[in-house]
Amino acid sequence: MRPRLSRRTAVAALVALASFAALVPTREAAAQAVTPIKFVLDWKLQGIHAWYYLAEDKGYFAEEKLAVTIDQGEGSAATVTKVMAGAYQAGFGDVNAIVQNAAAKPGQAPVMVYVLYNRAPYALIVKSSSPVNTPKDLEGRTLGTPAGGAAARMFPVIAAKAGIDAGKVKWTNVAPNLQEQLLLKDHVDGAAVFSVTSYMNLVAQGVDPDKDIRWFHYGDYGVELYGNGVMVSQQLVKDKPEAVAGLVRAVNKAVRDTIANPDAAIAALMKREPLLNKDLEKRRLMYTLKTVMLTPEVATQGLGDVSDARFARAFLQLKAAFDLQRVPTAAEVFDRRFLPPLAERRILAK
Structure with a gap:
């Protein structure tokens, strides 16, 4: 025969059970604890986006209670306008486009919270057989660019540094997937490109980008x-600062994992787009790491951060090139409060 509980014991048990139930979140409450983030890339899926999908597969977003939806983009400058319009809460795009928008529309532009490209991958390219041997030789010639392309948008900066009369350069919009092809077929004299994209596009077309193409990298001309x-909306910073910090932590982990094991990152990318050329995208990823990410500056200050002195000089270059009405403060453009500790971001330059 089972012993009967006293009334006092029974009441105490019910109180304890109710208290425990109050501490256990309901399914609805648990769902509400997850922050949804719509995230837009700068372009179509490529090897340079692999770390975002690796973060997803490894559960880094989930660990931070984030539900991140990743969409393809239409240009690194276009990312800024998409986040400004409220269509996305975060994205992967161009910090210099943030500067321009922050100058014109204070308080509305997104904020960069994690810089991946320590060196801007902007370049002008011509065929090695071209009579264009210096950037100034582009005067009087036609350059192709996709609509929203950041390299073309930033052309006035290299023009000012390299002594090009920008008014003497003609432009024509081209389909993104035809940019290199039109150059190779002489439909344009040159192109303003993202080096990390264009380099491998040329390889895919059977061209040796080191021998058959002449490159004018903006960074080689004092730019x-x-x-x-990674940029986020000001609304997300205001309403969900913990989500911003979590997003940055997740991306930082995935970038470090990608550097340590590129094959795993490319495998995550291929799960989303099996028709990509796996070997080409891995080569694109490695080229990006080598040329624009793992720089001596990153070896010193870690992934994600900027040099304040260099940042200030870059602002002045943008002001001169675009005749900005005002130079935004660094805090309007970049917020390092969300960066993980340096020990978690340090990568030796290769």
Whole structure:
């Protein structure tokens, strides 16, 4: 025969059970604890986006209670306008486009929270057989660019540094997937490109980009601009600062994992787009790491951060090139409060 509980014991048990139930979140409450984030890339899926999908597969977003939806983009400058419009809460895009928008529309532009491209991957390219041997030789010639392309948008900066009369350069919009092809077929004299994209596009077309193409990298002509990184809306910073910090932590982990094991990152990318050329995208990823990400500056200050002095000089270059009405403060453009500790971001330059 089971012993009967006393009334006092029974009441105490019910109180304890109710208290425990109050501490256990309901399914609805648990769902509400997850922050949804719509995230837009700078372009179509490529090896340079692999770390975002690796973060997803490894559960880094979930660990931070984030539900991140990743969409393809239409240009690194276009990312800024998409986040400004409220269509996305975060994205991967161009910090220099943030500067321009912050100058014109204070308080509305997104904020960069994690810089990935320590060296802006902007370049002008011509065929090696071209009579264009210096950037100034582009005067009187036609350059192709996709609509929203950041390299073309930033052309006035290299023009000012390299002595090009920008008014003497003609432009034509081209389909993104035809940019290199039109150059190779002489439909344009040159192109303003993202080196990390164009380099491998040329390889895919059977061209040796080191021998068959002449490159004018903006950074080689005194252009001190940074490039792409993770940006978030000001509303997300205001309403969900913990989500911003979590997003940055997750991306930082995935970038470090990608550097340590590129094959795993490319495998995560291929799960989303099996029709990509796996070997080409891995080569694109490695080229990006080598040329614009793992720089001596990153070896010193870690992934994600900027040099304040260089940042200030870059702002002045943008002001001169675009005749900005005002130079935004660094805090309007970049917020390092969300960066993980240096020990978690340090990567030796290769």
